[in-house]
Amino acid sequence: MSELLRVEGLSKRFGGVTANEDISFDVRKGEILGVIGPNGAGKSTLFDLITGFQQADSGTVILDGRDITGLRPDRIARMGVGRTFQKLKPFPDLTLLENVMVGALSRTANMHEARDLALEAISFVDLLDKRYAFARELSTGQRKRLEMARAVASGPRLLLMDEVTGGVDQKTIPGLIDLVFALRESGITVLTIEHNMQVMMQVSDRILALQSGKRIAFAKPDEVRKDPLVVDAYLGTVDAA
């Protein structure tokens, strides 16, 4: 499998706090790469650095051979990098359909085509019956699906998902996991942050483990599970997986 994203020596400090320190890894085309780590490990900062929402102090981000370090978020998005947000950001006064249409309008200027692309994406996350509801009226789980559909509709090659299963009830988790697999089947490479270790071990091809802003492991789930540093970081909770 060829490489889609390469991150080399990425570092970011906020005042005296080191959020990311010398992080390197690569993402292969078509894989699901999971990022794990305790709260404050620097996972969301890493996403912000890759997608351009924060500027790295040093290091480079290379997408499909092109250096995208320091580019504006919208330029990186137009190069095929989509993302969802940990703190959800739907457009509250637009309907679900309109929210996803805004995503689809990145691929086409034709409103009719955009609507059809949006419907496909909404059908993909299985929310068609809610398409005329305003985003502010949707539940947390539905808003997560909205964000996924909106990002998918914009036609990304690489999708960064921040906390897919965070904050939703247990019943909806299997459905969300199926979605992540379905994304990969549709040809999208997935980079995902997850708190739920069980979920992560189940979906990821490879796992990047962070702690205090540093990379402590980067390997297949089975190996990461046994990694003493990871076990230590999670106080043995991985055994449950």
Place this chain on the structure above:
Amino acid sequence: MARAPDAALEQARADPVWPAAPRAFKIMGLALVAALAVFPFVFTGTFSHHVMIMIFLHAIMAQSWNVIAGMSGQISLGQALFFGLGAYASAFLYVKWGITPWLGLLVGMAISALVAAAIGIPTLRLRGHYFAIATLIIGISFQIVFQRWEWIGAASGIFMPIERETPWFSLQFHATKLPYYYLSFGLCAIAFFTVWLLQRSRLGMRLLAVRDEPEAAQSLGIDIAWHKVIAFMISGAMMAAAGTFFAQYVLVIDPDRVFSFEISVLALLMAVLGGAGTLWGPALGAAILIPLSEYSRIWFGGTGGAVDLLIYGVLILLICIYQPRGLLVLVTERLRRRGQRNE
């Protein structure tokens, strides 16, 4: 996409992209247009025509503010700047070189759009209150420049000579206000149709995205600064059209009048009162505030100025307390509730 298109998806595709307006709305809309078309023949008083003309004119001004603030979320406190540029562009071209104000209208709109870009490109990149402050200060600066600029009449402004031979070329009418009535009605209709189209366009939908969640908009590839600049250019051009019309209506313009800060505030007030971000809110705001202001001038004599401003102040306080989303929301929410009951 991973899943095969199923029946529900096919059904959804069959829907029109934009749901048709309810029948009751269409009938009400047509009735309103018909009523406005025959209004001057039912109410023949010149003053009633004047009030209606002022409503149309101010509805355009409120709609202009609505495009930059209601749709893209950037508060402008300097809309008078474009009103003045529109008024001066057409008046100046006509008086200096005898160019028809029809062309002056377009020139004023183009100049305003360029000035909007010049102000917007540096200031709309910044977050926070910089844009509001910049428009406030630049608006006032333009007034001062025009007060001192001899070539264009300085503080005494421009006086357009009376021309009775070619009313449609010189765009001035003296025997009756009827042409002004229909001209302002037409301009207003064009402004509202433009915003209606905008709301259903890629640009319009992206503006709402930029307004509500700029980071999410960026994550979808939208250049947020550029979109705000485009919105400001449209807003400026719209305001300039109102300015040109006003100049032709009063035929005497001066910086104190057409660059007045009160114009900027009024545009904002009407849009906020009626409902910023909605299509019809600015019209509703103008239809409420303008009669108040025009009739208070009669009741209280002279300029009446202080009294209407006092009423504006009270109205804006009430709207802030009871319905910050504007009066139109009261109507639409009621219709929505009724619709849900009927289902």
